[in-house]
Amino acid sequence: MKKFFTSESVTEGHPDKLCDYISDSVLDAFLEQDKNSRVACEVVAGKGEIYVTGEITSNGTVDIEQVVRQTIKEVGYDNAQTDIDYRTCKVQINISKQSPDIAMGVDKSLEDKEGENVESEGAGDQGIMFGYACDETEELMPLAISLAHKLSRRLTEVRKEGILTYLRPDGKTEVTIEYEDDIPKRVDTVVISTQHLSDVSLEQIKKDIKENVILPVIPNELLDENTKYYINPTGRFVIGGPLGDSGLTGRKIIVDTYGGYARHGGGAFSGKDPSKVDRSGAYIARHIAKNIVANGYAKKCEIEISYVIGVAKPISIFVDTFGTNTIPEEEIVEKINNKFDLTPRGILNYLGLKAPIYRKTTNYGHFGKNDLPWEKIIEL
Secondary structure (H helix, E strand, O other), X not given: OEXXXXXXXXXXXXXXHHHHHHHHHHHHHHHHHOOOOEEEEEEEEEOOEEEEEEEEEOOOOOOHHHHHHHHHHHHOOEOOOOOOEOOOOEEEEEEEOOOHHHHHXXXXXXXXXXXXXXXXXXXXXXXXXXXXXXXXXXXXXXXXXXXXXXXXXXXXXXXXXXXXXXXXXXXXXXXXXXEEOOEEEEEEEEEEEEEEOOOOOHHHHHHHHHHHHHXXXXXXXXXXXXXXXXXXXXXXXXXXXXXHOOEEOOOOHHHHOOOOOOOOOOOOOOOEOOOOHHHHHHHHHHXXXXXXXXXOOOOEEEEEEEEOEOOOOOOEEEEEXXXXXXXXXXXXXXXXXXXXXXXXXXXXXXXXXXXXXXXXXXXXXXXXXXXXXXXXXOOO
């Protein structure tokens, strides 16, 4: 049976991703000075203005405005007429400290308070987190989101390396995969929308993007004469970034995870220190799911972990291998319980999450990058 599945990605210049990148840059700046910083940093971008808000409790001292401007510069935004200028944009900062009511539950878990011999922090919020892996790609990610991310990354590379000098930072990609009996067979459709300078023709953009972005990224065996290409389908994309559309931290949660191929608990990642299980719980769930597949216990696997604010241990663990398991799912759950400490402190220590590693997670997906600790393959 044939079916089609589509995933999208965005470049680091997309207005929502710009906000994510600023949030994670602020987080890393505080973690560099104080590894126990509590950070929940939200950013809004629009019409020449950046607004930074949230709650930060730290012994570190960070010039947040400087971090904001440096991050915008790094992305490549320097034109107030077409997007935003890091030198002249207005930066507003409205930061408070973490609520003492939340801190009370995070600093000491309910189990610890009740004498259960669980010396651990509590979860920073209630919530459900999902992790997923499958054997469609080397990095054990779904093929559609893997290719969409690679196209977005390549779109940025050809701009920053001066290969296509007329490109600007904003851009989006989309890839549709055709499946036969749940096996990916070919790329049916490729969509790329990229911001550009006004003095280049659409014909030139289409030619250059296909030659310099699409063909170097997508394996030739996945393309055929019926593959459809949509490059800047509106015909013009000059005004972009926060001038073309407002941006907001945490609005690209499907881009950040599995491209819609797996379920999502609803929590965003960027700007949150790892005491927030929205982030750390999703990372350990991916680590577990990836290693279930890598160890040959299933061809695809989805993990759900759920937490209660102030409580250290998860209240449930759910495993779904979609009928591809080679051992009983009950045995997989037992392996998880025996191998992993899924309390917030256990996750932080196991994955080393108090390090300032979050800027490199922001763009082109939080999963599938082999240099991140939750992507490490272990014996399970």
